[in-house]
Amino acid sequence: MRLNRKKILDFFKKSESRATLILNDKSKASNTIKDALGKAITNKGELEGVWGKMVLLFGVAKDYVNGDYTEIPKRSIVAILGGLIYFLSPLDVVPDFVPILGFIDDIFILNLVYKQVIKDLEKYKAWKDAQIKFIDNVDGSATT
Template identity: 45%
Template structure:
């Protein structure tokens, strides 16, 4: 990815994080966006293979946080994750998604950026999931 595209992607991501901070307070809208992102990720699983597991974990973490099942993550981490999810579902971002394969390069870049920012919170959530027998086998779309 070119430096100019990285810069554009980061600026757009900052805007989506601001929007995420507001939207995260609306559980129904948050769930709808997570479901949309889940569908998009499943359609494009191949190009997302390097971030697939973490992306699915982030979807589930936001769902559990919004439902009130998991509250250990700081709100800032949830907002960053949800901002990354919003960026992912935006069709027109730094590299428009209608461009085959290349359209996901900026999405993967932002997802990786979020993973780096919230990695310790993701690991804590993963450990929590492992201790929660009812959560471990639950489908992500619940």
């Protein structure tokens, strides 16, 4: 099966447009992320090749919407949320219920988004690691 890249990218652009609107409503954005995470966990086996990337995308999206991490350009968070919206849609270019092939277009989009925002994700990961170290240090010093 050959993927129609133009069709996939056109569908993704629509997902990014929806992401721009959803970002204006913290509750909708949070629910979208939660729903996409639930779908990802349910289908983790089929997403094994992109699982680590997805965890990072979910993390930055969640932290951005919660207001914990805002040091990411708006265009990057729109692309990330757009990718999650695309992933969440069961009727995208290759419907998710098609055995074996259902997530091929989703994986393509998620990899594309990851590559687009990789520098922003590296900064986020450094920030997140620093947060964890800080909490570990606070917890460690509280017990000694």
